[in-house]
Amino acid sequence: MTAGAGAGAGTGTGTGTGAGDAPRRRGRPARKDAAAGPSARQQILDAAREEFAARGYDKTSVRGIAKAAGVDPALVHHYFGTKDEVFESAIEITFEPALPIPGKVLAAGPDKIGEQLARNFFGIWENPATRTPLLAVVRSALTHDAAAAVLRSFVLRRLLGQVAERLDVPDPKLRAELAASQMVGIALLRYVIKAEPLASADIEEIIGLVAPTLQRYLTES
Known part of the structure; x- marks a missing residue:
């Protein structure tokens, strides 16, 4: 009986754990x-x-x-x-494809900043692989302060802020926010709300219409 009981305990039957298992x-x-x-x-x-x-x-x-x-x-x-921490980690890697945008925009020269900014920003949205995680940011930013803070930080500090601070214009931060409002507003209507005819419009037509406004915000004195 004693031997049998000892053997049973050693095999970890029932609710016990095996001798080699850490709890x-x-x-x-x-x-x-x-x-x-x-x-x-x-x-x-x-x-x-x-x-x-x-x-x-x-x-x-x-x-x-x-x-x-x-x-x-x-x-x-x-x-x-x-959940906040997993959200922040998921969003952080979402933005990686957009990180080269400031360098590309500035390299295009002062006269092409609006067009390059629009082309690069909406190019990321047009790519299905990068659009899905960006949708998570925008949708969540509408209802949650932490998500809104992540979106603000990216668009204003890591994207438009780096562009505006390199330009010789007054109120660069305000100009960056105006440009951000233009691009994020279009992204919201086109990709989240899917308002027509904007949702179905050719992206080149959108870039052509938006680029002059971005150019004015970021370069005109």
Whole structure:
């Protein structure tokens, strides 16, 4: 009896754990999840971007992100902590394709800034691969302060701010905000609300109409 009981305990039957197993702490991923390493983290980020894009910030949950990624919710908390943190991480990598825009715009020369800015900005929106995560930002920014702050920071500081501060014009920050209002407003109507005829208009026609306004905002004294 004693030997049998000892054997049963050693095999980890019932509710016990095996002798070689470390107990799982609350809020930490199981070993099989943790072993997935960076690929599991990337799965979560990809799923988060799709969930935020489809549902907006308020209707997206950590549990929903975990389900879409095929992982335990504890793994989301393990890598990112809160929903705000996973949102910020997902959005950060969303903006990578847009980071070269200031350099390209400035390299085009003072007379072409408006056209290059419009072409590069809307070029990212026209690409389905980069449009989906950007939709997550805009939709979420409409209902959540943290998402709005992320969008402001990107458009004003990392995009238009870098362009405006290199130009010899008065009130560069105000001009950058006016240009941002023009481009973000068009993106909202064309890609989020899908207002016609703007949603179906040829992108070259839009660039041609918008570029002179951006040029005036950013260069005219």
